[in-house]
Amino acid sequence: MLAYRGGEPISAAQFLADVHRLAPLLGAGRHVLNACADRYHFLVGFAACLASGKVNLLPPTHTPEVLRQLRRFAPDAICLTDDPQGAPPLPCVPFPRNIAPLLPVMNVPQLETDRLAAYVFTSGSTGTPVAHPKTWGRLVDCVSQEVVQLGLDANVAATLVATVPPQHMYGFESSVLLPLVGGMVLCAERPFYPADIAAVLASVPRPRVLVSTPVHLRALLAASISLPSLRLIVCSTAPLPQQLATEVEERFEAQLLEIYGSTETGQIAVRRPTTTAEWRLWSGVHLEARGSETWAQNGHIEQPTRLCDVLELTGEGRFLLHGRVADLVNIAGKRSSLAYLNHQLNSIAGVQDGAFFHVEDTRSSHTGVTRLAACVVAPQLDAARLLAALRERIDPVFLPRPLLFVARLPRNSTGKLPQEALRSLAAGKSKPARAG
Amino acid sequence: MSDKLSPIRQPASPADNAALTRQVAGLIVAALNLDVAPEQIDPDQPLYGEGLGLDSIDILEIALVVSKEYGVQLRADSEENVRIFSSLRKLVDYIITHRTK
Numbered sequence: 159m160l161a162y163r164g165g166e167p168i169s170a171a172q173f174l175a176d177v178h179r180l181a182p183l184l185g186a187g188r189h190v191l192n193a194c195a196d197r198y199h200f201l202v203g204f205a206a207c208l209a210s211g212k213v214n215l216l217p218p219t220h221t222p223e224v225l226r227q228l229r230r231f232a233p234d235a236i237c238l239t240d241d242p243q244g245a246p247p248l249p250c251v252p253f254p255r256n257i258a259p260l261l262p263v264m265n266v267p268q269l270e271t272d273r274l275a276a277y278v279f280t281s282g283s284t285g286t287p288v289a290h291p292k293t294w295g296r297l298v299d300c301v302s303q304e305v306v307q308l309g310l311d312a313n314v315a316a317t318l319v320a321t322v323p324p325q326h327m328y329g330f331e332s333s334v335l336l337p338l339v340g341g342m343v344l345c346a347e348r349p350f351y352p353a354d355i356a357a358v359l360a361s362v363p364r365p366r367v368l369v370s371t372p373v374h375l376r377a378l379l380a381a382s383i384s385l386p387s388l389r390l391i392v393c394s395t396a397p398l399p400q401q402l403a404t405e406v407e408e409r410f411e412a413q414l415l416e417i418y419g420s421t422e423t424g425q426i427a428v429r430r431p432t433t434t435a436e437w438r439l440w441s442g443v444h445l446e447a448r449g450s451e452t453w454a455q456n457g458h459i460e461q462p463t464r465l466c467d468v469l470e471l472t473g474e475g476r477f478l479l480h481g482r483v484a485d486l487v488n489i490a491g492k493r494s495s496l497a498y499l500n501h502q503l504n505s506i507a508g509v510q511d512g513a514f515f516h517v518e519d520t521r522s523s524h525t526g527v528t529r530l531a532a533c534v535v536a537p538q539l540d541a542a543r544l545l546a547a548l549r550e551r552i553d554p555v556f557l558p559r560p561l562l563f564v565a566r567l568p569r570n571s572t573g574k575l576p577q578e579a580l581r582s583l584a585a586g587k588s589k590p591a592r593a594g
Numbered sequence: 595m596s597d598k599l600s601p602i603r604q605p606a607s608p609a610d611n612a613a614l615t616r617q618v619a620g621l622i623v624a625a626l627n628l629d630v631a632p633e634q635i636d637p638d639q640p641l642y643g644e645g646l647g648l649d650s651i652d653i654l655e656i657a658l659v660v661s662k663e664y665g666v667q668l669r670a671d672s673e674e675n676v677r678i679f680s681s682l683r684k685l686v687d688y689i690i691t692h693r694t695k
Contacts, residue, residue: 350650350670351657357669373651380658381667490651523625524658527651545647554649560629 161198163346165361171260179258180206187234191215194240198346199253200324201334203238209267214276216325219553220246271295280421281498290422300424300458303440305340307428317343317362320369327421328394332369352381365389372396373490373525375406380524388412395491403431422463423454439475490527492555502551511535511567515580532558615686625659626652637683665694
């Protein structure tokens with residue numbers, strides 16, 4: 159068995175039949191934006207691309223600006239979607255609705271390890287996304303290490319429920335490739351609300367693994383909901399405070415393992431935050447300190463990569479994480495940089511000057527997500543028009559809250575814009591009167 | 595079963611409804627740190643995307659606040675969910691019919 163949907167099993171034979179049926183529908187082009195929301199559909203699309211020599215495109219977001227850049231990168235790109243109404247403006251192939259007839263002979267395609275499987279994208283800092291090629295062999299190497307590091311026994315087929323999208327690098331590795339490579343069973347659903355997560359878990363047999371994020375784990379704790387018994391909880395996308403990790407392990411009576419990785423490198427380390435702050439590196443991956451930077455290479459990593467975090471190497475294959483490089487932004491697992499966001503803001507007609515910045519958030523939020531703020535000089539624009547223009551260019555998770563209109567930005571004598579000066583400016587602006 | 599014990603909730607009066615709408619708007623503004631006053635939220639404007647400009651993290655936050663405050667557990671696996679968040683009025687209607695506290 160390969161997957162569950164609505165608690166109903168989908169067999170490996172059905173999977174092969176679905177892949178065989180889909181592959182010829184993807185046309186003659188080489189690139190496929192795999193936008194399927196259903197995790198099983200995504201997997202079938204991914205495998206159909208591999209089987210027919212095509213490459214999956216996995217951009218972090220589908221804003222009009224990103225799609226324009228994607229079309230420049232791959233003019234032949236089509237979109238595979240299971241939501242034709244909500245599909246991006248590309249030639250679309252709807253995922254077939256009916257079940258494919260089983261094949262008389264099961265023919266498992268054999269893939270060379272250097273086969274290009276996917277391009278994943280990071281936002282870059284100059285407004286042009288950077289494409290990172292992922293080859294099949296290295297993806298398998300990475301996820302094979304994950305099976306070992308998570309202590310998952312390939313002889314006991316665990317069922318894997320994930321709250322993350324299959325297109326995000328973490329979701330791609332830990333909710334699509336991990337079950338495929340590790341002999342686990344994936345759930346097609348992507349439950350969102352706490353009650354949905356509990357219901358999907360309850361619809362599948364033990365042992366169960368929950369692949370999630372700090373946002374969803376916080377929501378589960380806040381909802382005072384009980385979950386069916388779990389074998390393991392996997393968390394990534396943002397650092398998990400130790401207190402939260404302890405609460406999660408106590409409430410759901412399961413071990414919680416945290417994964418560290420990036421779009422560029424894939425996942426490279428694991429830790430159990432309730433027992434240690436130290437991360438254990440995937441075997442074969444090597445870290446090297448170069449001045450204040452840390453570079454990762456070898457193992458499954460495609461090419462030496464500078465990590466976007468501040469790391470302290472504590473021993474062979476071990477390290478501590480000391481936060482992110484100041485320019486980088488991570489909101490609910492979506493990553494960008496202040497430089498990229500500022501570039502987009504200042505590219506809008508009518509914006510004379512503008513800057514994003516981090517703000518302290520003292521509210522007691524259930525999801526623990528803090529947004530960015532922005533100051534802007536744009537006398538001809540109002541908030542609604544400016545936000546609509548930004549929405550065309552950046553993922554909505556980065557939209558500024560608050561967005562402050564100012565006469566000029568607090569640049570210092572060298573033209574630099576200290577984050578602290580922006581925060582003081584924001585603190586000085588009075589908020590609109592609130593009732594109640 | 596006597597009338598007193600009937601589990602069917604009486605329809606809310608328009609005045610109760612307006613008070614609850616103000617209260618829910620206040621909860622949303624406070625929970626999401628929005629730069630608008632609660633009474634400025636148009637009850638028929640979409641909450642998602644264009645209207646109030648909220649995204650899925652906001653919707654999750656609202657769902658948690660609403661479940662704490664009114665004992666309503668939201669589920670995403672139905673068409674209903676799209677309707678619930680299509681406007682403040684629809685969300686309030688849903689709370690009125692499903693609240694347990």
